[in-house]
Amino acid sequence: MPELALIYTTREGQTAKVAERIAERFRAAGSNQVQAFTVAEAPRSIANFDAIAIGGSVHFGHYESDLVTFVKRHGNELAARPSAFFSVSGSAGSDVEPYASESAGYASEFVDATGWNPDVVGIFAGAIKYTRYGFIKKRVMRHIAGREGEPTDISRDHELTDWDDVDAFADDILRHLAPATTGAT
Numbered sequence: 001m002p003e004l005a006l007i008y009t010t011r012e013g014q015t016a017k018v019a020e021r022i023a024e025r026f027r028a029a030g031s032n033q034v035q036a037f038t039v040a041e042a043p044r045s046i047a048n049f050d051a052i053a054i055g056g057s058v059h060f061g062h063y064e065s066d067l068v069t070f071v072k073r074h075g076n077e078l079a080a081r082p083s084a085f086f087s088v089s090g091s092a093g094s095d096v097e098p099y100a101s102e103s104a105g106y107a108s109e110f111v112d113a114t115g116w117n118p119d120v121v122g123i124f125a126g127a128i129k130y131t132r133y134g135f136i137k138k139r140v141m142r143h144i145a146g147r148e149g150e151p152t153d154i155s156r157d158h159e160l161t162d163w164d165d166v167d168a169f170a171d172d173i174l175r176h177l178a179p180a181t182t183g184a185t
């Protein structure tokens with residue numbers, strides 16, 4: 001049965017939320033054949049899926065090493081079917097240069113490092129979850145956020161994700177993946 005797998009890593013849950021939003025958009029468009037997994041939960045072989053979307057978040061300039069390993073290991077399977085990459089980062093929510101441009105840089109470094117050429121790439125602002133950070137991390141993140149023109153109120157969390165952008169990305173994947181996920185020729 002034609003199916004899309006969403007496979008991601010997340011540390012504070014925002015990439016999981018983005019993956020779930022993409023899955024909801026697929027379901028709203030009439031495709032019930034969507035499954036979401038963390039990299040740790042993903043099946044050993046992805047050959048049974050007709051299309052794959054991979055997502056990761058950036059911490060200290062890098063995606064999780066597990067994600068890089070997964071994409072390298074499954075390079076042949078990814079190349080053989082429609083695929084998409086979505087990146088979640090703080091810098092994607094910044095309007096201040098050079099930080100604003102860093103988000104695209106992370107994604108292109110990932111593509112270069114893995115040798116994978118996804119058909120669709122989405123770059124999304126994540127969240128600043130001050131209430132989940134420890135004493136030091138909270139203050140480091142406030143400093144970074146201030147520098148990048150992002151919220152510095154550490155008494156609460158701030159979601160920077162533009163959900164319309166995520167929906168548009170899901171629609172873009174749907175267009176690219178339509179032949180596979182609908183079984184059409």
Ligand SMILES: Cc1cc2nc3c(=O)[nH]c(=O)nc-3n(C[C@H](O)[C@H](O)[C@H](O)COP(=O)(O)O)c2cc1C
Pocket residue numbers: 009010011012013014015016056057058059060061062088089090091092102103125126127128129137141
């Ligand atoms: C300790 C830490 C380091 C981070 N480093 C970066 C970074 O180098 N560049 C960036 O753009 N965003 C950075 N961020 C922002 C995260 O990418 C953002 O919070 C994202 O929503 C995390 O997604 P996740 O909850 O799925 O892991 C960092 C966040 C934390 C908490």
